[in-house]
Amino acid sequence: xxxxxxxxxxxxxxxxxxxxxxxxxxxxxxxxxxxxxxxxxxxxxxxxxxxxxxxxxxxxxxxxxxxxxxxxxxxxxxxxxxxxxxxxxxxxxxxxxxxxxxxxxxxxxxxxxxxxxxxxxxxxxxxxxxxxxxxxxxxxxxxxxxxxxxxxxxxxxxxxxxxxxxxxxxxxxxxxxxxxxxxxxxxxxxxxxxxxxxxxxxxxxxxxxxxxxxxxxxxxxxxxxxxxxxxxxxxxxxxxxxxxxxxxxxxxxxxxxxxxxxxxxxxxxxxxxxxxxxxxxxxxxxxxxxxxxxxxxxxxxxxxxxxxxxxxxxxxxxxxxxxxxxxxxxxxxxxxxxxxxxxxxxxxxxxxxxxxxxxxxxxxxxxxxxxxxxxxxxxxxxxxxxxxxxxxxxxxxxxxxxxxxxxxxxxxxxxxxxxxxxxxxxxxxxxxxxxxxxxxxxxxxxxxxxx
Amino acid sequence: xxxxxxxxxxxxxxxxxxxxxxxxxxxxxxxxxxxxxxxxxxxxxxxxxxxxxxxxxxxxxxxxxxxxxxxxxxxxxxxxxxxxxxxxxxxxxxxxxxxxxxxxxxxxxxxxxxxxxxxxxxxxxxxxxxxxxxxxxxxxxxxxxxxxxxxxxxxxxxxxxxxxxxxxxxxxxxxxxxxxxxxxxxxxxxxxxxxxxxxxxxxxxxxxxxxxxxxxxxxxxxxxxxxxxxxxxxxxxxxxxxxxxxxxxxxxxxxxxxxxxxxxx
Numbered sequence: 001x002x003x004x005x006x007x008x009x010x011x012x013x014x015x016x017x018x019x020x021x022x023x024x025x026x027x028x029x030x031x032x033x034x035x036x037x038x039x040x041x042x043x044x045x046x047x048x049x050x051x052x053x054x055x056x057x058x059x060x061x062x063x064x065x066x067x068x069x070x071x072x073x074x075x076x077x078x079x080x081x082x083x084x085x086x087x088x089x090x091x092x093x094x095x096x097x098x099x100x101x102x103x104x105x106x107x108x109x110x111x112x113x114x115x116x117x118x119x120x121x122x123x124x125x126x127x128x129x130x131x132x133x134x135x136x137x138x139x140x141x142x143x144x145x146x147x148x149x150x151x152x153x154x155x156x157x158x159x160x161x162x163x164x165x166x167x168x169x170x171x172x173x174x175x176x177x178x179x180x181x182x183x184x185x186x187x188x189x190x191x192x193x194x195x196x197x198x199x200x201x202x203x204x205x206x207x208x209x210x211x212x213x214x215x216x217x218x219x220x221x222x223x224x225x226x227x228x229x230x231x232x233x234x235x236x237x238x239x240x241x242x243x244x245x246x247x248x249x250x251x252x253x254x255x256x257x258x259x260x261x262x263x264x265x266x267x268x269x270x271x272x273x274x275x276x277x278x279x280x281x282x283x284x285x286x287x288x289x290x291x292x293x294x295x296x297x298x299x300x301x302x303x304x305x306x307x308x309x310x311x312x313x314x315x316x317x318x319x320x321x322x323x324x325x326x327x328x329x330x331x332x333x334x335x336x337x338x339x340x341x342x343x344x345x346x347x348x349x350x351x352x353x354x355x356x357x358x359x360x361x362x363x364x365x366x367x368x369x370x371x372x373x374x375x376x377x378x379x380x381x382x383x384x385x386x387x388x389x390x391x392x393x394x395x396x397x398x399x400x401x402x403x404x405x406x407x408x409x410x411x412x413x414x415x416x417x418x419x420x421x422x423x424x425x426x427x428x429x430x431x432x433x434x435x436x437x438x439x440x441x442x443x444x445x446x447x448x449x450x451x
Numbered sequence: 452x453x454x455x456x457x458x459x460x461x462x463x464x465x466x467x468x469x470x471x472x473x474x475x476x477x478x479x480x481x482x483x484x485x486x487x488x489x490x491x492x493x494x495x496x497x498x499x500x501x502x503x504x505x506x507x508x509x510x511x512x513x514x515x516x517x518x519x520x521x522x523x524x525x526x527x528x529x530x531x532x533x534x535x536x537x538x539x540x541x542x543x544x545x546x547x548x549x550x551x552x553x554x555x556x557x558x559x560x561x562x563x564x565x566x567x568x569x570x571x572x573x574x575x576x577x578x579x580x581x582x583x584x585x586x587x588x589x590x591x592x593x594x595x596x597x598x599x600x601x602x603x604x605x606x607x608x609x610x611x612x613x614x615x616x617x618x619x620x621x622x623x624x625x626x627x628x629x630x631x632x633x634x635x636x637x638x639x640x641x642x643x644x645x646x647x648x649x650x651x652x653x654x655x656x657x658x659x660x661x662x663x664x665x666x667x668x669x670x671x672x673x674x675x676x677x678x679x680x681x682x683x684x685x686x687x688x689x690x691x692x693x694x695x696x697x698x699x700x701x702x703x704x705x706x707x708x709x710x711x712x713x714x715x716x
Contacts, residue, residue: 034504037474061471061521062576067563068554073694079664083551083699086475086597130481134502145503147491157488165484176655178482179475179597180666183659190661270569277568353660427504436474 024049026415028423033430035135035145037087038437042426043273044411054408056400056430058274060437066390074100074359074385075186081377081392082180085436087130090123090171091370093184094245095377095392099259100186103364103379106357111350112188113245118198118343119174119184120244120368121336125167125208126178127371128291128329128336131434132219133160136326139428140222156218159211163333166208170201170340188354198344205344209337213309216330220313225425227410228320231402232284233293236369242301242335243294245368251287252296252318259365262376266393279398286401289373290433291328292319306334322406322432329434359385370395372434396435403433463512463611466498468532470518470525471552471580475597476543477501477517483600490604493611509535513610516589519545519552519580526577526586533587540606541583544596544699548668551596553580553702580702591616596666596699599651619650622670623663627654635662642682644695647673647705668700675709689713 026046033040039060045053065084069077077096082089094116101108108116134146143149150157168178174193175181183189234255238247250256257265268277280286299307299317310317310331319328361383367376373395380388406429414422467477481487481502497507514536520526533539544550555563560578564571583589593606602618609616619625623645627634635641635657643662645654649670656663669675675696682692690713697710 032500032506034500034506035502037478037501039469061518061525062564062567062574063471063521063552063580064555064563064567065552067566068552068558070566073691076694076698080551080698083473083475083596086473086478089473089475126482134481138504144505145496145499147488147496147502148505150488150491154488161484161487168482168484176659177597177599177652179478182656182661182664185661190656191659270573272570272573 024415026411026419026422028419028426030423030427033427035138035431036435036437037085038435040430040435040437042407042430044407044426046411046415049415051408051411054404054411055273056403056407056435058400058437066392069387069390072387074103074379074381074387077377077379077387077390078184078186079180079182084392084394086179087127087436088123088370088372088375089180090119090175090184091368091375093181094120094368095366095370095375096379097184097186098245098366098368099364099377099379100381101357101364102366103362103381104186104357104360106187106355108188108355111192111348112354114343114347115174115189115192115350117241117244118340119171119181121340121343122167122170122174124336124371125333125340126164126171127167127434128333129160129164129167129215131371132215132326132329132333133157133164135434136428136431137219137222139424139431140219140326160215163208163211163215166201166204167336169204173197173201185354186357188350188352190353192349192353194349195347198347201344202341205337205341209334209341212330212334212337216309216327216334217313219326219330220315222326224321224323225410225428226321226413227323227406227429229322229406229409231288231292231320232281232286233296233318234281234287234289234398235293235297235374236367237297238301240301242298242339243369249367249374250297253284255281255284259367259376262365262367262393263378263391268393268397274400277397278401279393280401286405287398288402289395289398290325291332291371292322292325293373294332294369295319295328302331302335303338306331306338309334322429325432325434359383372396372436373398394436396433396437399433399435403430403435406432462493462495464495464497464507466509466511466514466532466536467501468498468514468516468518469501470516470529470546470583471521472518472543472545472550474501474517476546476595477515479542479598479600479603480515483604486604490607494607510537511535512537513607514539516541516546516583517543519549519582520586521552521577521580522575523577524575529583529586538590538610539583539587540591540593541589542593542603543598544594544666544668545580546583547592547594547703548582548700549580549702551699554697555580556702582702593618594649594651594667594700599653602651620671621650622646622673623648623650623652623654623657623667626650626652627657630654630658632657635660636681636685640685642685642687642695644678647675647678664698665696665706666699668703669705673705675705676712679709679713
C-alpha cells in the first residue's frame with residue numbers, strides 16, 4: 001500500500017483564496033450529509049464574525065423502539081434492538097444481552113465470554129474499516145467516495161475491502177450473517193463453532209494484520225486540520241482488557257461509575273432540530289465517546305506492539321485532535337485483529353453454547369463499546385419476563401453536543417477559509433465521529449427540557 | 452448538481468434512497484466486498500449518500516429504496532423518487548412490509564411520542580409505518596431483515612442483463628432441506644416460522660439450531676393457521692404465538708391476520 005498525497009482540493013487556504021473568502025458573514029447549509037449512517041444535515045451561521053448558530057440537524061424519522069419494546073418478551077431485545085442499526089447490530093445485541101442477564105442474576109464466563117469478544121472484534125474490524133476507507137479517507141484525499149478512490153488507486157481500495165471482509169467473515173461465521181446476526185441469544189449462542197471452523201479465520205486474520213499496519217501508517221501521513229479541545233473522554237475501563245463488553249464507565253477527568261449509575265449522571269435534552277436527543281453529564285457538560293475516548297482511557301491495555309506503532313506514527317497515549325481519529329480507528333482495528341487471533345488460538349468449545357437465563361422481576365443495566373462509542377441499555381421486566389420499560393442511549397446522541405462544539409470552534413478559528421473549503425472541513429469534522437444517525441434517533445425518556 | 456443521465460456515459464445510473472430504517476440493507480451493497488468494484492464499474496452510482504458525497508440529479512435508471520414511510524414529508528418524497536426512477540426496487544423488510552417499526556401500527560402514537568420525546572410538538576410522524584408499495588408502484592420487492600447480499604447482486608445483475616431475476620418465492624423449508632439441516636421443529640420441538648416464510652436466507656436460523664423468526668416475510672399462500680396450531684401443540688401460549696407473527700414482517704397481511712387472531716383468542 002503506497003502513500004497518496006492529498007490533492008489540491010483539500011489543501012489549506014492560500015493567499016489566493018483568502019481573496020474570495022467570506023469576510024464576516026457566512027451561512028453554510030448542507031441539506032444531506034454524505035458518508036454518514038442515516039439522515040442528517042448541517043447548518044452554520046456566522047454574523048459579524050461571530051458564530052450565531054451551529055446545528056447538526058437530525059431528521060431521521062423516529063422509530064420508537066423504546067415504546068414498542070414494552071410488552072415484548074425479555075428474550076427478544078437481543079434481536080429487536082439489533083434493528084436499530086445495520087452497521088453495529090452486535091453492539092445492540094451485546095448491550096441488551098448483558099443488561100438482561102444482569103437483571104436475571106446470570107454472568108456468562110469462559111469460552112462463551114470469549115466468543116462474545118470475538119464477535120465484537122469482527123464488528124469493530126468491519127465498521128472501523130468501512131469508516132476509514134469509505135467514509136473518512138475520501139475527505140483527506142479529496143474524493144467523493146471510496147469507490148472514486150478505487151478508480152485511481154485500485155490496489156489500496158481492494159486491500160481495504162479485503163480487510164473489511166475479514167471482519168465480516170468473523171461476524172458471519174459466528175453470527176450467521178454480517179448484518180443482524182441470528183446466532184446470539186441470552187446466555188450465549190444457539191450454536192458454538194468448532195475449533196476447525198474458527199481455524200479458517202486465522203490465515204485471513206494474519207494477512208489482515210499486515211494490511212492494517214500499512215493502513216495505520218498510510219492514514220497517519222494524511223494532512224490533519226488543527227483542532228484540539230480539552231475533551232472529557234468517557235469509555236469503559238476493565239482492569240485487564242481493552243474494553244468491549246465489560247468494565248466501569250470512566251473518564252479522564254475522574255468519572256468512575258457502574259452502568260447502574262449512568263442515568264443519575266447523564267441528562268438528555270430534546271431540541272427542536274433533532275429527532276435524536278442530546279446527552280450531557282450532570283455538572284460536567286458535553287463529553288466525547290468513541291475510539292479517542294477508549295484509547296485515552298485504556299492506552300496501557302493495548303498490546304506493546306500497538307503502543308509502539310502508535311508512537312512510531314507520532315501519537316501519544318492521548319489524542320485530542322478528532323481529525324486523527326482515523327488513525328486511532330486503525331490502531332483499534334489492529335487490536336481487534338490481535339485479540340481475535342488470541343481468542344481463536346486458545347479456543348475450546350463450551351460444553352453448552354449458552355447458559356440458561358430464567359426471568360425474574362427487576363431492572364438491569366449494561367454499557368458496552370460499540371465501534372463509535374459507549375452504548376447504554378436499561379430494561380425493567382416483570383416476573384413472567386414481560387418488558388415494562390426500556391431505555392437506550394446510543395453513542396451518537398452522546399457525541400452530538402461535542403460535534404456541535406467542534407464545529408463552533410473550527411468555524412471560529414477558520415473564517416479565513418474559502419467557503420467551499422470551510423464547508424468541506426465542517427462536514428469532515430462531523431464525520432470524525434463516524435456518527436450513526438440511524439442509531440441516535442428516537443431514544444430517551446427526557447429529564448430536562450430545552451426552552 | 453449535474454444530471455445523472457448526462458454523466459452516465461452510457462452506463463445505467465443507480466440511486467439508493469433511505470426512509471425509516473437501520474441502514475443495514477443499503478450497507479449490504481458495501482458488504483459485497485468481492486463484487487463491489489465490479490458492480491460499480493457497470494453502473495454510474497449517481498446518488499448514494501451513505502457512500503458518496505457526489506450526488507447527481509435524476510432521472511435515474513435504477514432506484515433502490517430502503518425503509519418504510521412514517522412521516523408526512525416522506526410520503527411526498529417517495530412520489531418524487533418514483534417519478535424520477537426508471538425501475539424502482541424496494542430492499543428489505545421495512546420497505547416491503549413496514550418493518551419492525553410497524554409495531555407502532557394500531558398503538559396510540561401520541562403515547563409513543565410521549566414515551567420517547569419530551570417535546571412532542573417537535574416531532575412530525577405518521578401513526579403508521581407502511582411499505583413503499585402502499586404509496587407508489589414498485590417494480591420488484593427484495594425481502595429480508597436484512598436482505599441477502601447475494602440476492603441483491605442477482606437482482607442488479609439480472610436487470611443489467613435484461614433478464615428476470617432468479618429469486619425464489621418458496622418457503623424456508625425448501626432451502627432447509629436443500630441444505631441438509633435437520634428440522635428443528637420435528638427434531639427438537641423448536642417453534643419455527645420456516646414453513647410459512649419466504650426463503651432467501653439459505654435457511655440460516657435452522658442451520659444455527661434455532662427456529663426461523665420470519666424476517667423474510669410470508670411466502671406465497673402461506674398456511675399460517677396450521678402452523679400456529681402446531682405451535683399450540685409445542686406448548687406456546689397465545690400471546691407468544693401472536694408475538695412470533697408480529698415482528699420484523701408483522702405488518703405483512705398473512706402474518707398480521709394470524710397475529711390478530713391469537714391476540715383476540
